Amino acid sequence: MKLHVEDISAQVKTLDFAEPHDEVNRLLEQGPIHEYRVKRPFAVHLAYYRSGMELFFSGSLSAEVIATCARCAEDFSVATRRDFRFVLTPKSMGDLGGKDLNAEDLEFSLYEGEEVDVSPLVREQLLLALPTRPLCQEGCRGLCSQCGVNLNLTSCSCSKRMLDPRLEALRTLKLSRH
Numbered sequence: 001m002k003l004h005v006e007d008i009s010a011q012v013k014t015l016d017f018a019e020p021h022d023e024v025n026r027l028l029e030q031g032p033i034h035e036y037r038v039k040r041p042f043a044v045h046l047a048y049y050r051s052g053m054e055l056f057f058s059g060s061l062s063a064e065v066i067a068t069c070a071r072c073a074e075d076f077s078v079a080t081r082r083d084f085r086f087v088l089t090p091k092s093m094g095d096l097g098g099k100d101l102n103a104e105d106l107e108f109s110l111y112e113g114e115e116v117d118v119s120p121l122v123r124e125q126l127l128l129a130l131p132t133r134p135l136c137q138e139g140c141r142g143l144c145s146q147c148g149v150n151l152n153l154t155s156c157s158c159s160k161r162m163l164d165p166r167l168e169a170l171r172t173l174k175l176s177r178h
């Protein structure tokens with residue numbers, strides 16, 4: 001999504017658009033996190049204005065993402081949301097060193113020419129929104145380390161066989177007292 005720098009004024013404007021997901025999926029394939037795939041174009045809401053030569057953006061995005069569980073390797077669908085803020089400074093003024101970088105959630109970038117392309121920035125925000133280790137559910141039981149079945153769906157006898165029969169007898173005893 002490109003905006004004309006000229007059209008960005010001191011007055012706050014808002015913009016809603018759907019950002020195509022193919023580029024983000026390509027980044028995901030190449031990058032260190034392979035566990036995700038974005039299902040369809042994702043919704044972005046932007047509010048933006050100018051202060052001097054600096055362009056301020058704030059907004060939110062929401063995306064439907066397919067993730068592969070880190071424990072059981074099943075695919076699951078997850079709704080991802082993120083709020084963000086960023087500031088664009090003209091490249092000609094390009095010294096970011098003097099900026100107050102203490103504001104952790106505020107990101108600084110440079111722009112050049114008459115247009116700014118917010119798509120790369122928005123894509124980056126989506127990548128930041130994805131947890132590094134996706135789990136299909138908080139208590140996912142994963143795969144049996146011995147026979148490989150998905151323990152969320154079925155049980156196997158591997159772990160039972162490993163239980164000490166004397167402990168098993170004790171447990172039965174405790175239960176029968178109630």
Ligand SMILES: [Zn+2]
Nearest residue numbers: 069072136140
């Ligand atoms: Zn899982």
Ligand SMILES: [Zn+2]
Nearest residue numbers: 144147156158
């Ligand atoms: Zn097993």
